[in-house]
Amino acid sequence: MGNNQEELLKTAEQEEYHHLVNRIKPKPPLGRNCFWAFVVGGLICVIGQLIMEFFFSLGYSRQDAVALDAITMVFLGALFTGLGIYDNLGEKAGAGSIVPITGFANAIVAPAMEFKREGYIFGVGAKIFSIAGPTLLFGFAASVVIGLVKLAMMSL
Amino acid sequence: MAAINKKGGQTLMFADPPCLISWASIVGPKEGEGPWSGDFDQILPDYLWGEASWEKAESKMLREAAKLALSKQGLQTSDIELMVAGDLLNQITSSNYAAREISIPYLGLYGACSTMAESLLIGATMVDGGYCERVIAATSSHHYSAERQFRYPIEQGVQRVPSSQWTATAAGAVVLQKGGNGPKVSCATVGKVIDMGQTDAANMGAAMAPAAIDTIKAHFEDTGRPHDYYDLVVTGDLGLVGMTLARELMVKVGLVPGPNYSDCGVLLYDGLQGVDSGGSGCGCCGCMLTGPFLRKLTLGEMKNILLVATGALMSPTTTFQNESIPSIAHAVAIENI
Numbered sequence: 001m002g003n004n005q006e007e008l009l010k011t012a013e014q015e016e017y018h019h020l021v022n023r024i025k026p027k028p029p030l031g032r033n034c035f036w037a038f039v040v041g042g043l044i045c046v047i048g049q050l051i052m053e054f055f056f057s058l059g060y061s062r063q064d065a066v067a068l069d070a071i072t073m074v075f076l077g078a079l080f081t082g083l084g085i086y087d088n089l090g091e092k093a094g095a096g097s098i099v100p101i102t103g104f105a106n107a108i109v110a111p112a113m114e115f116k117r118e119g120y121i122f123g124v125g126a127k128i129f130s131i132a133g134p135t136l137l138f139g140f141a142a143s144v145v146i147g148l149v150k151l152a153m154m155s156l
Numbered sequence: 157m158a159a160i161n162k163k164g165g166q167t168l169m170f171a172d173p174p175c176l177i178s179w180a181s182i183v184g185p186k187e188g189e190g191p192w193s194g195d196f197d198q199i200l201p202d203y204l205w206g207e208a209s210w211e212k213a214e215s216k217m218l219r220e221a222a223k224l225a226l227s228k229q230g231l232q233t234s235d236i237e238l239m240v241a242g243d244l245l246n247q248i249t250s251s252n253y254a255a256r257e258i259s260i261p262y263l264g265l266y267g268a269c270s271t272m273a274e275s276l277l278i279g280a281t282m283v284d285g286g287y288c289e290r291v292i293a294a295t296s297s298h299h300y301s302a303e304r305q306f307r308y309p310i311e312q313g314v315q316r317v318p319s320s321q322w323t324a325t326a327a328g329a330v331v332l333q334k335g336g337n338g339p340k341v342s343c344a345t346v347g348k349v350i351d352m353g354q355t356d357a358a359n360m361g362a363a364m365a366p367a368a369i370d371t372i373k374a375h376f377e378d379t380g381r382p383h384d385y386y387d388l389v390v391t392g393d394l395g396l397v398g399m400t401l402a403r404e405l406m407v408k409v410g411l412v413p414g415p416n417y418s419d420c421g422v423l424l425y426d427g428l429q430g431v432d433s434g435g436s437g438c439g440c441c442g443c444m445l446t447g448p449f450l451r452k453l454t455l456g457e458m459k460n461i462l463l464v465a466t467g468a469l470m471s472p473t474t475t476f477q478n479e480s481i482p483s484i485a486h487a488v489a490i491e492n493i
Binding site (some may be wrong): 088 | 209313354359395400
């Protein structure tokens with residue numbers, strides 16, 4: 001009984017502290033963050049579009065141009081990560097530079113660079129997907145589900 | 157039954173207060189650009205310091221800080237009977253590898269960012285108890301080695317939140333001795349692990365503030381010293397958010413959050429250095445103590461300080477397992493007596 005009361009008191013104390021923390025904790029500058037996410041994310045998309053137009057002008061089909069565009073953007077994301085620029089961009093733009101495909105490249109190249117000192121097998125090899133791994137796994141899982149749904153719809 | 161050198165529940169009173177005869181600080185480039193650049197012994201030009209990895213650089217910082225503290229008094233490593241050190245990395249490798257080079261009897265500590273106070277506390281106990289003539293207490297942290305262990309790869313483009321803190325690249329070492337000239341460790345309060353259910357690893361100040369206040373309260377209750385006894389009561393690395401919370405909690409437990417209260421995490425950088433809530437890491441209060449605080453004590457600008465180093469005792473594993481963050485704080489009173 002006494003134990004129970006002590007626990008209740010502890011929970012109440014923790015809750016009260018939690019409220020105090022929430023009151024004092026500075027809020028992220030949402031407006032400013034959204035603005036930069038929009039500007040940087042938008043710019044990355046514009047660059048992507050320009051590159052696609054470039055491949056169109058070379059006479060590639062839509063499907064090929066889309067694939068070449070994605071390859072180029074991933075390369076640029078990796079390059080700017082390697083040059084140590086992409087993390088500065090991410091600090092400012094947040095989701096604006098994480099969501100585009102360049103952000104995906106960043107999420108793979110950053111750990112690869114980071115863990116090079118632990119060697120190519122247990123460092124780079126083991127850690128390269130430590131950030132992007134969940135995206136890959138659940139991306140693959142989702143594609144399987146969608147494929148099955150499509151199959152089911154086609155056989156109706 | 158109380159032990160003869162203990163007062164109250166948690167405070168060790170040193171019968172013959174051990175003396176801080178020498179100390180040294182080595183900091184990284186960013187810390188060197190802060191407000192205290194003139195107070196540190198050495199400011200590194202870059203984060204690797206000629207080493208192949210950040211971990212090696214951190215270990216070198218701790219080792220060189222210890223050697224520098226010795227050389228200032230013309231001491232050799234053979235003049236020291238015990239090294240007490242710790243850091244943030246897994247298996248406290250920075251300290252272990254530094255101790256490998258220094259090659260004297262060694263006790264490794266893990267108290268996260270509370271290590272500066274913990275090592276001083278243990279070192280002072282060893283000296284005052286008559287077990288050692290001379291002891292060195294040291295700690296270090298490195299922004300990039302901590303970042304990769306606790307958070308994200310360095311080049312990962314993630315956005316910091318305003319409550320997050322910046323792990324300081326810094327090392328501090330202090331030589332304690334029986335008798336001598338210099339500030340003395342008069343007493344120390346051993347902290348308890350306090351957990352107020354905080355789970356946000358990007359808001360460590362909030363997790364640690366209750367532990368700091370618990371120890372400060374215990375210290376004043378145990379010693380019976382008035383709340384304005386110290387020229388400076390300084391917590392280790394609560395940052396702006398944690399310090400604001402600490403002030404609120406002080407009022408709640410009946411302490412006066414006077415102008416003599418501050419925090420090393422708030423002091424280490426200036427507001428324009430992009431550190432959000434402030435500095436953190438073992439080296440944060442380690443270098444503030446061995447840099448500005450001990451200089452001010454030596455010059456008589458302050459006559460005493462209470463250093464309350466705070467540590468968050470979680471790991472990335474416990475964070476992913478949704479455990480809350482237990483914290484600890486140890487207090488060490490350093491006085492000109």
